[in-house]
Amino acid sequence: MWDILKKVYGNRLFWPLVALSLIVIFNIIFVNDFLKIEYKDGYLFGRIIDILNRAAPLMIMAIGMTLVIATGGTDLSVGTVAAISGAAVCVVLGGNFNGVPNFPFIVAIVVALVAATIAGAWNGFLVAKLGIQPVVATLILYVAGRGIAQMITGGQIVTVYYKPFAYLGGFLPGLPVPFSIVIFAAVLVLTIIVIKKTALGLLIESIGVNSTGSRFSGINVVKIKFLVYAFCGFCAGISGLIISSMIKAADGNNAGDAYELDAILSVALGGNSTCGGRFSIGASLIGALIVQSITTTLYALGVSSQVLPLIKAIVVILICLIQSAEFRNKIMGLFIGERSGHSEKAAV
Template structure:
């Protein structure tokens, strides 16, 4: 009994439970959900697609986890994905002969770099100018797609340079899609940062009480600035993956609504939206769960227009569950049940 209580109280229980329910539903109602085949040396199947398509969201969720842990929010990441994709594709060029106008590595660095610059912009507004995070990042959320449209001159830039497609598909000789490896590297980077530095503790401290953190000698302004810059970095990497998947820069649709998915993944992973303690593992599972939910909705015939409604309801439920009022009522109910059990035994 104690073991069961320990498992259910774990931060990983909710995301794993939600993912398990979705997988069970798919196994029962979706044909060939577990089927995996090998074609031309590459693995194919719904499970592989879920892992591949969730890679961008996992990367975004890593940055969003740190931002939310500091009691912030970054609703501009979807627009930053579009800007990053536009810069990268614009530099490679859309020449039909398949010859890039600039080296692909330069274009990739520029795409990631512009993401970091956008993160720095958000970080300055929040940490230095003290604008509310949702307002500060709303500026770039609104203006970002306009910037991407200006860069592409309102056109969809198609990239014919074949190696560019390897970022979002498969590198020759690899059985798994490249995005899975990119996401794994990003997760490894975050784990190394948390293990080798005290940044994780500083982020939690700032999220719980920034004033006390400042008196304790923590540079609160720098910590907040860094988490937004890292969020921009993650959005820049995701922009490369998203543009490579379609081999084009689509300023209108690249990264559309991904900020909502990233926030939902972090919340589902157990990180409180009010800030404080965070769970990287939970965010990763949450991102995979969100992508599984998306795949499930499409599989059972739910249109893309209706999908945001399902996700919005999920966000509302998570916010209610995480609220102090709900926690108080739930703990009161649990204590009453325990007291009743003691009375029954006596």
């Protein structure tokens, strides 16, 4: 029995799940009707559904970010890449009041995803081929990306009246759950198939542990890093489609704002090492749910958008302390030491 408990306790998913469970319990106690799910007009509604829907873009970004961080890098540009993707799809569809798109919907999606993938490939080129530090390389697009999105939209907020566009971030007729959840599930399944059914996952971990050693062992480090960053851009592009669909418009200045920080935070809160190496996509997804649950909870409690980042930061610090083995050991040591002191006094 003790061996089973020790195995469960030592699992990397244990403490992220504990943190998520504490947030859920808090919501059940303090947020009205948190567990309530209603079925209206063929669709499911409720706070849990809303969290999953809002978390879908972040979870998709977290998938790509996990692979990038596993190689020992990072990507600060995913939020701006999402803005570029949203700007591209909305401009291609057009803001026509009659709801008739300028080009077919599939063309607009392909253009947006190609633009996002090219942006990710640009990051990969700078990091893998030119050897620029990932923070510096992706910071370039982080700074320039909003300007690119604004250039695409002409500095305007392009509102799309084409009805099917709203399905990406909303409800698809005949589907009871938001379509964004289905999109996320598809990306997750395809990623896991590639990672688990090929040697790519092991190669990524090997590069993250020792990039130089991997290169000398015959692994094409440059190619794999390039593909990983391109895929991260692709994931950000999908997220950008969902984000722009939720507001039915392209907002190059605000779409995807701070998503890069939440994506990195999701990977870290899931227990993945930010130094690279062994990774778990499932852990990152739990981290993304933690981040989105905190945000949704604070809004439900009436916390203003100005104060929300401060409260969110405090909660994240507490969660990090819970997940820190060193902190838990110190607290346990203080507790045991205090009890030992009381026992010695009682014995005297």
